[in-house]
């Protein structure tokens with residue numbers, strides 16, 4: 089299992105200087121270290137988790153995002169959501185497992201599943217590029233808009249706006 093924290097630290101629950109530096113620099117929060125420790129404990133009991141890679145933990149108020157490599161999402165969620173449920177209990181809030189993608193649209197798509205992204209536009213503003221995703225009318229993001237925006241900024245490095253599909257356009 090690969091995570092931003094080395095395996096020795098996950099096992100010992102004490103941080104080596106390299107891992108401690110990641111916490112000091114703000115790259116990782118103490119809660120993230122705790123969450124990685126939990127996933128590691130699960131991986132000791134369940135072989136299926138031994139080959140996963142956790143890229144990042146994002147603690148967005150009210151929800152925790154576990155960003156993993158492609159193909160690991162289902163393993164971390166577990167059969168019938170069993171691992172995810174245990175992680176949620178430990179975190180005390182909903183946990184969403186998201187597979188990383190180098191393609192911005194599919195990465196954002198993974199975050200808001202099952203809501204489909206109909207379109208992704210790049211908007212050029214004086215402050216730089218922004219993304220705007222279009223979702224169907226009357227659909228609801230699986231998390232508050234502000235939470236999504238802070239998570240989306242974290243993973244894409246850009247501000248992300250959300251708009252609804254124009255029903256008038258749809259009829260054309």
Ligand SMILES: [Zn+2]
Pocket residue numbers: 093094095096097103104105106107108
């Ligand atoms: Zn370490």
